[in-house]
Amino acid sequence: MxxxxxxxxxxxxxxxxxxxxxxxxxxxxxxxxxxxxxxxxxxxxxxxxxxxxxxxxxxxxxxxxxxxxxxxxxxxxxxxxxxxxxxxxxxxxxxxxxxxxxxxxxxxxxxxxxxxxxxxxxxxxxxxxxxxxxxxxxxxxxxxxxxxxxxxxxxxxxxxxxxxxxxxxxxxxxxxxxxxxxxxxxxxxxxxxxxxxxxAKSSVDETSRARLPLKPLPWLVGAMALFCMVPEGAVLDWSALYLRQDLGANAGVAGLGFAAFSLTMAIMRFAGDLVRDKLGAVMTLRICTVIAMIGMLAASLAPDPTMVILGFALCGIGISNMVPIVFSIAGNLPGMAPGVGLSIATTLGYSGILFAPSTIGFIAEHTGFSAVFAALPLLQAVVLAFSGLARYADAGEHHETVAQRV
Incomplete structure (x- = not known):
């Protein structure tokens, strides 16, 4: 012991x-x-x-x-x-x-x-x-x-x-x-x-910790980052077009979807650390993911632009702290140098923002944006399913202890 x-x-x-x-x-x-x-x-x-x-x-x-x-x-x-x-x-x-x-x-x-x-x-x-x-x-x-x-x-x-x-x-x-x-x-x-x-120290074990790992855990966390950031990229690139083409909003109103999303995200990111310290990373991630799913579904099923904008605002509240918590998970994985876990999470996560929008646009061409936004909560459901991994985000001292045993 x-x-x-x-x-x-x-x-x-x-x-x-x-x-x-x-x-x-x-x-x-x-x-x-x-x-x-x-x-x-x-x-x-x-x-x-x-x-x-x-x-x-x-x-x-x-x-x-x-x-x-x-x-x-x-x-x-x-x-x-x-x-x-x-x-x-x-x-x-x-x-x-x-x-x-x-x-x-x-x-x-x-x-x-x-x-x-x-x-x-x-x-x-x-x-x-x-x-x-x-x-x-x-x-x-x-x-x-x-x-x-x-x-x-x-x-x-x-x-x-x-x-x-x-x-x-x-x-x-x-x-x-x-x-x-x-x-x-x-x-x-x-x-x-x-x-x-x-x-990392220059021993064989520590040097191996600096390489891209073969074990699945960091790649699973990277997938969580990807599934957090694809919906963020979708709102960034397609919310205005969705409001304009599918719901008939004018140009001024169409831009309010992403504005509302960005505003609530920024506010909640400043408050997110206090919430996480109070509730813990696991519970915070679960609550945020559920809120994001509800917001995205509300935006996809809303009958008018006002409700869509409110849905995106709710989605911003949820997504705000999902990515920071997943990055904290990646930086605290046991037996792994923090930079390696984070490089996997950031690479996979940002690839979602860079490359997913074109795929979304292609799908929306055949199904409409409402169907696409309705499907995005399925990605967030994967994050919810593996939210227990957020225990690593709260365990900096545990990470160091485990790393010493590896």
Whole structure:
């Protein structure tokens, strides 16, 4: 029998609500979201400068997604060797100048390379900062993942708003310089206080923990991430068209579906850590999944746009904390370096947002969007069925104990 001794440091971590390490990881998420947010309003200027039509622009954006998916597993393996703090810092330093690079690129081939690297740095930093959030959760003995994702959403909102304003009033060059400077300042504040987690030791056992695993558990958690994020991508890409074409909403009302979804998601992500600390990850995941299923069904069966918008708002409440909890599960799987589990979850999860929308569009062409949205709760039911795995999300200290036995 093995006894665990609570140390004063653990108790201090449990009592501190806003230590510097938590502020640092919030800033990492804010920087990542801010850079991505600044890219969104830049896309029209980027396409015009390079004379891209819609299909060519679509291929360019796909290159961004491929870059992310390629780099995520690489980042996961490097996190196991170097620690999440070092990989977060390296990827952030490479990411911050990306808007400048995309602004001054003048040829299509170079723009493709720049977008691939941009996506790769975004994806690599995404895995690393999520792994760092897991490490801070363990140190604090409390949930922080939902608020981290809320800060990513906040960064995206700030970046998109600032980017759109500066491009319109000052031009793309000024926008790129200002956005890069702001991101660099935020990174500079975070830099000295990022939680320095320990990389895997250089033994045979620990090195094997840094490789992509063959056992099914991490891939099951990755599938859970995929099934959480496909419905999110469906609302992002198809909610407006569903309201417009199937229910006859005007353009202004059609955009409110995703707006309501995003608003409730952001609010609940800021509140999600408190809920999870109160109820535990398993119960929180189950409640959120059921709410998401009810919201999606309500949106799919609603007879008018108002009820559809309310359904998407309810769905946002549910989905808000599903992905953060699944990422916490992936980062706390026993006998596995956190970055490896997270790289699987992020790669599979974000592939759902990148590639599922085209499949959904093809199916909706033959069945209508209502049928598609009605079927999406089946994916969420899989997450509900395996929600017991969320016990790992609450068990940072248990993860360390188990890992020592493996």
């Amino acid at each position: 093995e006894m665990r001794v609570e140390t004063p440091l653990a108790d201090a971590g449990r009592s501190g609500y806003l230590p510097k390490e938590r502020l640092a990881v919030w800033l990492l998420f804010l920087v990542n979201g801010f850079i991505v947010g600044n890219w969104a309003p830049k896309i029209p200027e980027f396409a015009e400068r390079l004379h891209l039509d819609k299909s060519e622009l679509g291929l360019m954006i796909l290159v961004f997604g491929v870059g992310s998916l390629v780099m995520m597993p690489v980042a996961g393996m490097q996190i196991a060797r170097l620690g999440s703090a070092r990989v977060s810092k390296i990827s952030a330093v490479l990411l911050v100048p990306s808007i400048l690079t995309l602004t001054f690129t003048q040829s299509v081939p170079m723009a493709g390379i720049a977008l691939f690297l941009f996506g790769g740095f975004v994806g690599g930093m995404d895995v690393a900062m999520n792994a760092n959030a897991v490490a801070v959760e363990r140190k604090m003995r409390r949930a922080i993942m939902s608020s981290c994702h809320a800060f990513w959403s906040l960064g995206g909102l700030l970046g998109a708003g600032l980017g759109g304003y500066l491009i319109e009033h000052s031009g793309p060059t000024v926008h790129a310089i200002v956005a890069t400077a702001i991101a660099a300042v935020m990174l500079a504040v975070a830099w000295p206080i990022v939680h320095m987690d320990r990389p």
